[in-house]
Amino acid sequence: MTIIECSGLARRFRLNWALRDCDLAIPAGHVVALVGPNGAGKTTLLNLAAGLLRPTAGRLTVLGGERPGSAAARARIGFVAQDAPLYGHLPAGDMLRVARNLSVRWDDQRARDRLARTGVPLDRKVSKLSGGQRAQLALTIALAKLPDVLILDEPVAALDPLARHDLMGSLMAAVAQDELSVVFSSHVVSELERIADYLVVLNAGRLQLAGEVEALIAGHRILTGAGGEMSLGSQRAAVVHASTAAAQAHLLVRMPAGDQVPRGWQSQPATLEDLVLGYLRDPAARMLPGQAPATAGEVAVPA
C-alpha cells in the first residue's frame, strides 16, 4: 500500500507555483523525511496530503487510494501542521478532551501517560507551554488517534536541540511500538540519517530525489580528485554536483554499486547529508524512480 501517491500534482498560489509536476509513490512502513529549503513546497505537499488544500492540477491519493480529507483519511491520518497549532486559551487537559471529542478513535489512557512521561502539565494553558511541551502535546494528540500514518510538518523547526532530541526520540518510540508510517518534513538535514529510512527531496516546487535511504546511499559516491575529464563507467552513472576546494574537485556521483571508480579519483561513501546537500545545490539534478539521470557519460570537471 502507498501512503501518498501523486501524479502530475501541481499547486499554484495566485501566480506562483508552489509545486509542479510531482510524481511520487511513498510505500507504507517507512519513516519518510521530506527535505528541502524554505519555500521548496514541503508544506504545500503535506497540506495537500492532509486535505487542507486542493491540487491545481494532477491527482493525489493517500492510504492506497483514499481521497485526502475524506472521512476515512482523516480518521487514519494523524496530522500535525507546522508550528503545532492548538487552542492556546485551553489548558492542556482540556485540549486533550477537545481532540478526543473530535476523533473517531482515541486512546485516552495512553495520551495521558505520554503527557505525564514527557512532563506536560495538564492544568497549564497551551499558550503557556514551552515550544517542546507544545510539540509533545500535538504529537500526543496525533498519536492518541491511533493513526496508521503520521504526517508531521516541520515538527522540530522551532525547538532547541534538547527538545528536538526528545521529540524525535519519542516519535521513534511510537513508531517502534505501533509500526506506524511517518512522513515528516524538515530543513534540518543533520539528524535525518538516524531517523528516516526513506528520503524525498523537494526543491523549488519540484521533486529531485525519492527513494529508500539505504539504496540511495549505496547508489551514490563522493569522488575526490584533481579534476579534468572523467569517464563514468556506465550510462546509469551521473555527476550530481561538483565543487572545488583546496585544489581538489569533490563530486557527488550517482554510481550504481559495483561500478568502477574512474582512474585518478578517490571514492568514499556518501552520507545522507552529502546526498541532500548535493542535490539541493544543483536543482537540475534529479533521481526519481523510473527516470534517467540528468547527466551521464563523459563529463568535464573543473580542476
Next chain:
Amino acid sequence: MTMIAPPGLGTGNGPAASRVPWHRLAWVTWRQHRAALAAFAVLAGLIATAMAATGLALHAASLRHFSSRSQWVLLDDTQTLLELTLLLLPVLAGLFLGAPLVARNFETGTIRFSWVQGANRTKCLLAAVALIALLLALIAVGLGLEFRWWATPLLVPGWAWRPDLFGLNPPAFAGWIMLGFSLGVTAGAAIGRTVPAMAATFACYPALWYQVAARWRISELMRLRQAGLHSRFSALRSGYTPFWYLQRRVPAWLTYNPGGRWAEYQWIEFGWLIAVSALLIAGTVILIRRRAA
C-alpha cells in the same frame, strides 16, 4: 488501554463508517466559546435585571401616577436606553460570537488542527452555529418577552407597531439576533481575520436593519389599506387617534392595519430573517469547503 471506538487498524474501512456524534461537537463548541457565551449571558442578565427593576416600578405605579416631570424624564431615559441596548444586542452577537467563530481559527492557524480531525469542516461549523444560535435565540425570546411585559403600562395605541420597536418583540427579536450572529460568521469566514470581520459586521448590520425598519416595515408592515374608520386602530401615521376623528365626527378615509395582524407580521419578519440567516450560513459552508487552510 481505554478505547472510545474499536481500533480497526490498517483495515481502512472500519473508521470510515464511524462518525463523530453531534453531541461531542456541541461539547467542543461549548468548551471553546463558553467564555464569550457567558459574557453575552451576563450582559443579557444585566439588561433583564434593569428591565425587571424598572418594569416592576412601572407596573406598580400606573402611568397616571407619573405626575411629576422628573418621573417622566426618568421613564423616557430608561426607555431610550433600554431600546438602544436591545437594538444593539444582535450586533454584539455578530461582533463577539459570530465574527471570531471561524476567523479566529484562520488567524491562529487552528483551522489546520480542527479540519483534519474526525468530523468534517461542514459538520464542525454547523454544530458550532446551531449550539450558539440556540442559546442566543433563548436569550432573545426571554428578553423580547420581558420587553413586552415592561412596555405594557406604556401602551398607547400602536406602540407595538412602531417601526423602530417592532423588532424588539419575540419572535422577530430572535430573528434579528440570528441575523447579527450569521452575518458575523459569514464575514469571519469570508475575510479570515477577526477584527476586519467585526468591522464588516458592524457596517453591514445597521444597513440591513435600516432597510427593514425604515423601509420594509413602513411600506409593508404598515401597508395601509383603504378603509373607513375602525375602532381597532393600531397603526397610525399621523398621530391622530381614531378617537380624535370620532370625537370631531370627521369623515375620513384612513389607511390602517388591523391590530390582529401584528403577530402575523412578527412571524413574517422572523421568517425572512431566519431565511436570510440560513442563506448566510449556507454561503459560509460553501466558503469553508472551498477555502484552503
